[in-house]
Amino acid sequence: MPGLSLVTVGASLVPADPAQLLPAREQMAFTLGFHIILVPFGVAFTFLMLIANARGIRRNDETALLLARRWSQVAAVLFAVGAVSGTMLSFELGLLWPRLMGTYGAAFGIPFAIEGLFFFLEATFVAIYVYGWRRMRPWPHFWTGVPVVLSGIGGTLSVVAANAWMNQPGGFTMRDGKIVEVRPLEVIFNGAFGFEAIHMLLAAYMVAGFVVAGVYAAGMLRGRRDRYHRLGLLIPLTVAALATPLQIFVGDIAAREVYRNEPAKFAAIEAVPTTGTHVPEVLGGYYANGKVHGGIKIPSGASLLSGYSPSTRIQGLDAIPAEVRPPDRLVAIVHLSFDVMVGIGTALLGLSAWYALAWWRRRDLPRSRWFLRATTISGVLAVVALEAGWVVTEVGRQPWTVVGHLLTRDAVATSGNLWLFFAATVALYAAVGATTVYVLRLLRRRWRDQGGATETDVPYGPPRSSESAPAGGQA
Amino acid sequence: MSTFAAVVLFIGVTTYAVLGGADYGAGFWDLTAGGARRGRDPRHLIDHTLAPVWEANHVWLIFCLVMLWTGFPSAFAAIMTTLYIPLGLAALGIVVRGSGFAFRKVVVKTDHQRATGAAFATSSVITPFFLGTVAGGIASGRVPAGGHGNPVTSWINPTSLLGGVLAVGVCAFVAAVFLTAEARTYADAGLERWFRRRAQATTVATGAVALAGIAILHADAGRLFSGLTGRGLPLVLVSAACGLASIALLHRAAPRLLQALAVSAAGAVVVGWGVAQYPYLLGTHLRIDEAAAPDATLASLTLVAAAALLLVVPAMALLFVLHQRGHLDTT
Numbered sequence: 010m011p012g013l014s015l016v017t018v019g020a021s022l023v024p025a026d027p028a029q030l031l032p033a034r035e036q037m038a039f040t041l042g043f044h045i046i047l048v049p050f051g052v053a054f055t056f057l058m059l060i061a062n063a064r065g066i067r068r069n070d071e072t073a074l075l076l077a078r079r080w081s082q083v084a085a086v087l088f089a090v091g092a093v094s095g096t097m098l099s100f101e102l103g104l105l106w107p108r109l110m111g112t113y114g115a116a117f118g119i120p121f122a123i124e125g126l127f128f129f130l131e132a133t134f135v136a137i138y139v140y141g142w143r144r145m146r147p148w149p150h151f152w153t154g155v156p157v158v159l160s161g162i163g164g165t166l167s168v169v170a171a172n173a174w175m176n177q178p179g180g181f182t183m184r185d186g187k188i189v190e191v192r193p194l195e196v197i198f199n200g201a202f203g204f205e206a207i208h209m210l211l212a213a214y215m216v217a218g219f220v221v222a223g224v225y226a227a228g229m230l231r232g233r234r235d236r237y238h239r240l241g242l243l244i245p246l247t248v249a250a251l252a253t254p255l256q257i258f259v260g261d262i263a264a265r266e267v268y269r270n271e272p273a274k275f276a277a278i279e280a281v282p283t284t285g286t287h288v289p290e291v292l293g294g295y296y297a298n299g300k301v302h303g304g305i306k307i308p309s310g311a312s313l314l315s316g317y318s319p320s321t322r323i324q325g326l327d328a329i330p331a332e333v334r335p336p337d338r339l340v341a342i343v344h345l346s347f348d349v350m351v352g353i354g355t356a357l358l359g360l361s362a363w364y365a366l367a368w369w370r371r372r373d374l375p376r377s378r379w380f381l382r383a384t385t386i387s388g389v390l391a392v393v394a395l396e397a398g399w400v401v402t403e404v405g406r407q408p409w410t411v412v413g414h415l416l417t418r419d420a421v422a423t424s425g426n427l428w429l430f431f432a433a434t435v436a437l438y439a440a441v442g443a444t445t446v447y448v449l450r451l452l453r454r455r456w457r458d459q460g461g462a463t464e465t466d467v468p469y470g471p472p473r474s475s476e477s478a479p480a481g482g483q484a
Numbered sequence: 485m486s487t488f489a490a491v492v493l494f495i496g497v498t499t500y501a502v503l504g505g506a507d508y509g510a511g512f513w514d515l516t517a518g519g520a521r522r523g524r525d526p527r528h529l530i531d532h533t534l535a536p537v538w539e540a541n542h543v544w545l546i547f548c549l550v551m552l553w554t555g556f557p558s559a560f561a562a563i564m565t566t567l568y569i570p571l572g573l574a575a576l577g578i579v580v581r582g583s584g585f586a587f588r589k590v591v592v593k594t595d596h597q598r599a600t601g602a603a604f605a606t607s608s609v610i611t612p613f614f615l616g617t618v619a620g621g622i623a624s625g626r627v628p629a630g631g632h633g634n635p636v637t638s639w640i641n642p643t644s645l646l647g648g649v650l651a652v653g654v655c656a657f658v659a660a661v662f663l664t665a666e667a668r669t670y671a672d673a674g675l676e677r678w679f680r681r682r683a684q685a686t687t688v689a690t691g692a693v694a695l696a697g698i699a700i701l702h703a704d705a706g707r708l709f710s711g712l713t714g715r716g717l718p719l720v721l722v723s724a725a726c727g728l729a730s731i732a733l734l735h736r737a738a739p740r741l742l743q744a745l746a747v748s749a750a751g752a753v754v755v756g757w758g759v760a761q762y763p764y765l766l767g768t769h770l771r772i773d774e775a776a777a778p779d780a781t782l783a784s785l786t787l788v789a790a791a792a793l794l795l796v797v798p799a800m801a802l803l804f805v806l807h808q809r810g811h812l813d814t815t
Contacts, residue, residue: 082590089586092539093579099549100575103564107631110553111561115777118554122788125550129543129796133803136536140812156799191777193784422565424632430572437576441583444600448590455592 026418032427033105036434040097042396043438047091051131052161053217054084057245059154066147072237078142079456083449085139090445092132109410109420115188116181116196117171124167130160165213166206173201176402177270178411200270204263211256212398216391218249219357223388226381246384250361257358268315272324274405277335277343279311284325288312293348296341335407346400353394360387486776492789493551494758500544501754502658502747507538509659511581511608512652513682514601520594525675533666535589535814536807540800555785556775559765566633567621570614577611609652616651620644623757624705625767642704646697653690654750660686661730661746665739680734687731707768711760719756723749
């Protein structure tokens with residue numbers, strides 16, 4: 010039984026781990042990993058939709074309006090799945106990590122309460138926007154989409170504030186194992202809040218941008234080079250290409266912040282076994298038995314990047330007390346995930362630069378088919394980078410749930426067979442995930458068969474068609 | 485201050501019970517609407533009525549969870565470590581229900597609609613049942629203050645089962661009245677009759693369960709019983725009166741009035757539970773003020789609640805008004 014062997018592996022790491030620890034961690038990772046893919050579509054895809062919408066109204070561009078309307082249908086499906094998978098996470102916070110919530114809820118919960126507010130607004134206006142296409146006037150309808158984008162941003166900032174608090178907890182006083190005083194502003198604006206929140210927000214815009222651009226790039230590779238596909242690629246790719254350099258910049262700041270304030274995580278990221286200066290930057294490689302095997306070493310690279318000088322001192326894993334030192338296996342995961350994230354980020358920066366250069370020179374997309382191929386896979390890559398980033402921040406915090414205060418093994422539920430819950434969750438999520446993909450492909454096939462705008466598809470139907478709108482607009 | 489936070493929490497619970505409950509109940513009628521052809525019209529109305537509002541209604545659940553774990557963290561942990569089986573099943577039910585509903589709107593083949601629709605509808609019945617058993621477990625004092633109560637008997641017991649069945653019944657009742665009213669606004673006499681008959685039947689059934697429940701509570705949950713027959717009695721009577729009035733007026737009254745009556749009937753029961761339980765959060769062993777978070781946290785929650793009142797309530801009102809006036813197109 011694979012489950013059984015995993016339990017014994019988990020148990021051998023720290024002798025006193027509860028049996029629930031491994032399934033709880035696996036389930037949290039799985040459901041968070043699932044949910045996080047949907048987040049960019051609630052947060053940033055809606056922004057792409059509004060760009061197309063505004064362009065469509067202002068320039069009387071039927072193609073842009075058609076894109077906006079179809080995107081809103083996709084957003085509606087993904088928002089629904091995201092809403093319920095997010096609810097699952099709320100339940101899991103209590104079902105899997107009751108000690109975290111019971112002890113720290115008074116502080117940790119505050120950002121979530123604010124997030125709830127944004128979620129309310131988002132859910133309400135998403136519905137008005139998605140179902141308002143035909144019977145509302147164009148500009149009022151457009152404006153009902155704006156709160157969706159704003160509350161998406163607010164919601165992201167709030168949830169990331171909660172996550173950042175686990176990394177750099179503050180704003181509370183404990184006595185006898187109980188929180189007796191809370192300073193809400195310090196909880197929300199904790200040390201890790203700023204860079205984590207902006208990093209995630211930009212990640213959402215990159216993922217949504219590259220994924221959507223990738224869909225239309227794939228269509229263009231298959232010869233569908235009409236204006237509909239071109240615009241469907243241009244809008245998201247422009248947003249993603251603008252977000253990418255900003256993201257590299259913010260990521261660089263984030264890494265230095267982690268170096269300063271979360272030294273244990275930084276040691277795992279850079280796979281630094283012993284404290285010292287002139288620490289090399291190791292690209293790739295596998296960390297085991299206290300050293301990195303393989304990989305490319307850049308002499309003093311890590312020291313230079315963290316403190317602009319080769320003599321910058323970086324704390325190694327050996328500085329962490331043995332009982333809370335992450336096992337080698339986790340260090341290897343964190344280090345590789347970080348490299349995957351940065352590597353993909355760099356590649357996407359290259360793609361963005363290619364696009365920017367062609368646009369600057371000729372006001373057009375690069376002519377090479379390789380550009381379309383690269384754009385097609387950029388969406389998948391962006392999702393991988395997003396997941397890798399979350400692995401870095403979540404696995405990199407281990408063995409802590411709340412750094413310095415609560416170990417993950419002390420946070421976990423201590424009763425019940427969580428493997429059963431995990432198995433049921435995986436089965437259900439597999440079905441939901443597969444059906445989501447099926448439903449999106451179904452929409453694509455339906456729209457492809459329809460070709461351009463049809464009677465039922467044209468937004469702002471009756472009043473608009475009575476004006477002299479140009480028909481179709483694309484093949 | 486802690487009482488105020490508890491009141492805010494309970495407003496959330498009541499709102500979710502009514503609005504979310506109506507959506508669950510619509511799933512109940514979806515499930516029982518019969519074969520693809522026979523059930524097409526009712527399902528169509530359910531789909532049209534639910535599509536724009538269910539997600540906003542669903543957020544009330546998140547609101548309750550967040551208010552509970554932030555405002556009363558130890559009670560939240562106690563509930564979660566005791567009632568994890570029904571809560572875990574409810575969470576899975578919520579995932580299936582929401583995605584099933586969203587998928588059904590897109591798929592076109594009958595058997596695909598049937599599969600996604602069945603996922604939506606079945607979980608719409610299961611989920612409120614489990615949430616009802618959770619309410620029963622809490623109300624009958626089966627969640628110890630330190631948590632880790634009996635994982636089985638805390639929700640498989642007379643009061644919990646009553647809570648589960650009553651939850652499904654009340655959801656179905658509210659939904660049937662709402663959909664009767666909805667059918668009337670579309671002047672669809674056949675559909676109106678379809679839902680009216682079901683509203684009447686559910687009232688009788690739910691009323692019978694509630695009457696039987698008096699005996700069950702008397703035997704199984706003495707404190708809740710004395711609370712509901714004492715301080716909570718006016719609310720119980722209001723609930724019964726509104727329930728009966730909504731049925732009596734089902735033929736004639738304006739749709740808006742019918743909906744208000746159904747909401748009051750369902751809401752009064754839940755508020756009655758809260759009043760009966762005051763000043764305790766769990767049984768008679770954890771008082772609201774004992775479980776409450778520090779004042780600064782409660783003040784933050786108050787701010788959030790005030791912001792919700794200023795922003796969320798008008799936004800949701802706008803959504804409901806647009807929907808009722810037919811400005812939202814769900815085809």
